[in-house]
Amino acid sequence: MHVTEKLPHDPDAAFLETYDPAEFDRPSVAVDVVVVTVDAGALHALLVRRREAPQRGRWALPGGFVRIEESLDRAAGRVLRDKAGLRGLYLEQLYTFGAPARDPRTRVISVTYLALIDDTRLHQVADARAGDVVLARLRVPWPGQAGGPVLAYVADTKLPTAFDHAAIIGMAVKRLRGKLDYAPISAELLPERFTLRDLQDIHEAIRGHEVNKDSFRRRLLATGWLLPTGEREADVAYRPAELYRLAPPTTKETNDG
Amino acid sequence: MHVTEKLPHDPDAAFLETYDPAEFDRPSVAVDVVVVTVDAGALHALLVRRREAPQRGRWALPGGFVRIEESLDRAAGRVLRDKAGLRGLYLEQLYTFGAPARDPRTRVISVTYLALIDDTRLHQVADARAGDVVLARLRVPWPGQAGGPVLAYVADTKLPTAFDHAAIIGMAVKRLRGKLDYAPISAELLPERFTLRDLQDIHEAIRGHEVNKDSFRRRLLATGWLLPTGEREADVAYRPAELYRLAPPTTKETNDG
DNA sequence: TGAATAGTGTCTATAAGACAATATCCC
DNA sequence: GGGATATTGTCTTATAGACACTATTCA
Numbered sequence: 358m359h360v361t362e363k364l365p366h367d368p369d370a371a372f373l374e375t376y377d378p379a380e381f382d383r384p385s386v387a388v389d390v391v392v393v394t395v396d397a398g399a400l401h402a403l404l405v406r407r408r409e410a411p412q413r414g415r416w417a418l419p420g421g422f423v424r425i426e427e428s429l430d431r432a433a434g435r436v437l438r439d440k441a442g443l444r445g446l447y448l449e450q451l452y453t454f455g456a457p458a459r460d461p462r463t464r465v466i467s468v469t470y471l472a473l474i475d476d477t478r479l480h481q482v483a484d485a486r487a488g489d490v491v492l493a494r495l496r497v498p499w500p501g502q503a504g505g506p507v508l509a510y511v512a513d514t515k516l517p518t519a520f521d522h523a524a525i526i527g528m529a530v531k532r533l534r535g536k537l538d539y540a541p542i543s544a545e546l547l548p549e550r551f552t553l554r555d556l557q558d559i560h561e562a563i564r565g566h567e568v569n570k571d572s573f574r575r576r577l578l579a580t581g582w583l584l585p586t587g588e589r590e591a592d593v594a595y596r597p598a599e600l601y602r603l604a605p606p607t608t609k610e611t612n613d614g
Numbered sequence: 615m616h617v618t619e620k621l622p623h624d625p626d627a628a629f630l631e632t633y634d635p636a637e638f639d640r641p642s643v644a645v646d647v648v649v650v651t652v653d654a655g656a657l658h659a660l661l662v663r664r665r666e667a668p669q670r671g672r673w674a675l676p677g678g679f680v681r682i683e684e685s686l687d688r689a690a691g692r693v694l695r696d697k698a699g700l701r702g703l704y705l706e707q708l709y710t711f712g713a714p715a716r717d718p719r720t721r722v723i724s725v726t727y728l729a730l731i732d733d734t735r736l737h738q739v740a741d742a743r744a745g746d747v748v749l750a751r752l753r754v755p756w757p758g759q760a761g762g763p764v765l766a767y768v769a770d771t772k773l774p775t776a777f778d779h780a781a782i783i784g785m786a787v788k789r790l791r792g793k794l795d796y797a798p799i800s801a802e803l804l805p806e807r808f809t810l811r812d813l814q815d816i817h818e819a820i821r822g823h824e825v826n827k828d829s830f831r832r833r834l835l836a837t838g839w840l841l842p843t844g845e846r847e848a849d850v851a852y853r854p855a856e857l858y859r860l861a862p863p864t865t866k867e868t869n870d871g
Numbered sequence: 872t873g874a875a876t877a878g879t880g881t882c883t884a885t886a887a888g889a890c891a892a893t894a895t896c897c898c
Numbered sequence: 899g900g901g902a903t904a905t906t907g908t909c910t911t912a913t914a915g916a917c918a919c920t921a922t923t924c925a
Binding site (some may be wrong): 874875876879880883888891894 | 899900901902903904905906907908909910911912913914915916917918919920921922923924925
């Protein structure tokens with residue numbers, strides 16, 4: 358077969374013939390972050406109102422362009438700080454969306470991230486920027502490990518979402534459902550101390566159906582992800598449950614670019 | 615908090631102040647494909663020898679820059695055709711690597727893909743391009759769902775790999791191990807018809823340890839991923855096993871950018 | 872017939888689901 | 899004490915691992 362291209366990142370003649378950066382456009386690279394929380398038993402995501410064309414008035418994920426000298430993870434963290442005033446969240450790369458026409462103006466490739474936060478904290482920043490940002494309730498029209506776009510609601514009104522962001526949110530939900538049993542991510546959606554019931558509510562909101570209480574308790578306690586604090590919840594009209602916190606990670610996860 | 619940036623893809627004044635494309639560099643965007651196969655019970659990946667600086671003589675993944683009008687998936691498919699003469703493979707997006715210094719010349723963000731193929735077919739293209747490409751045996755130094763860079767060998771000689779490609783291959787192995795039980799991907803590493811023993815060998819090579827034969831058979835047959843053909847393998851010095859093929863997908867998977 | 876592996880049936884160990892019983896809080 | 903939920907313990911059911919046994923091919 359005739360090889361018309363060369364190795365990646367290889368500035369030889371055959372490459373320049375096709376890809377001379379002075380002659381050919383490069384795509385823009387953005388990061389978009391799906392900030393997810395669970396509130397009142399339902400998945401929610403943070404959306405920002407677009408004030409300029411195109412897609413003016415539609416609701417978009419917080420995002421921004423990647424600076425030439427910053428890593429993707431740092432870009433996502435910066436967007437989170439600057440657009441939502443949030444820092445220190447659980448953050449992981451989700452998927453990269455690059456359909457040529459996903460942005461009507463120019464080629465924008467978006468590296469998307471998933472961020473998790475508890476609803477109290479997210480409500481604070483959302484309220485502080487009311488009008489600009491909203492916590493949209495997510496309606497996930499597919500079960501299990503399937504995928505697809507997700508609908509965003511405020512009260513019973515469906516929000517118009519910008520670009521392919523409904524599909525990006527769908528990918529976030531799919532990732533959440535897929536990782537729930539294999540990584541201690543659900544606790545990232547709760548404050549530092551929480552009960553097993555809190556955690557079960559998170560799981561049920563993400564899965565979209567109820568789970569068995571007994572085996573849920575057994576399974577999670579057996580993972581070693583949780584540490585009992587010896588404290589109990591207060592001011593409840595029933596026997597107070599023990600408060601747990603997330604155990605420190607066991608030096609496993611790495612990976613970035 | 616003071617908001618210094620605007621919405622993603624939003625060409626208003628505040629954005630242009632920071633990101634005017636005429637004034638600030640954009641990163642280049644490449645795709646790199648990890649073509650994986652299992653040969654003689656061991657994971658292998660296709661590597662291409664670099665003939666130019668930097669990293670001359672090192673071994674790299676087949677890759678190339680994304681064209682301004684093509685989707686990421688199409689770019690990965692094109693790279694596979696042009697660099698390896700391969701088409702019609704199972705192909706899925708893996709992870710996007712974007713550390714600022716991962717390429718010493720300029721900022722290159724690489725959207726990586728995982729491709730699966732059976733070893734007979736991959737040997738054909740590798741032999742046809744001997745010297746330029748090699749099927750490297752992978753040594754995976756970490757167990758289970760952990761991650762990290764992977765070493766590439768030819769016979770007992772460790773190949774020097776280019777850039778962060780050892781980490782990319784590591785991500786490919788991690789993905790394979792994670793998906794093995796939830797998606798019918800192992801059959802993508804075999805010819806159209808295969809025995810359950812073939813499939814078990816694939817699983818053991820990917821996992822890095824043996825699996826229980828009885829429960830493996832039960833579990834795989836229960837997934838509905840496999841269809842018996844009624845045929846049996848031939849020319850074996852023992853009772854021939856039934857040949858299976860992959861059942862058509864049940865309209866679940868979607869997603870792209 | 873012997874060697875080798877496929878495929879079936881059965882038993883045991885482990886994890887999940889169901890459910891009863893007791894514990895602990897607020898009112 | 900009554901109401902509500904936490905927590906523990908036990909029983910049942912489903913699944914995984916272990917292993918014995920039969921089946922089928924080639925030499």
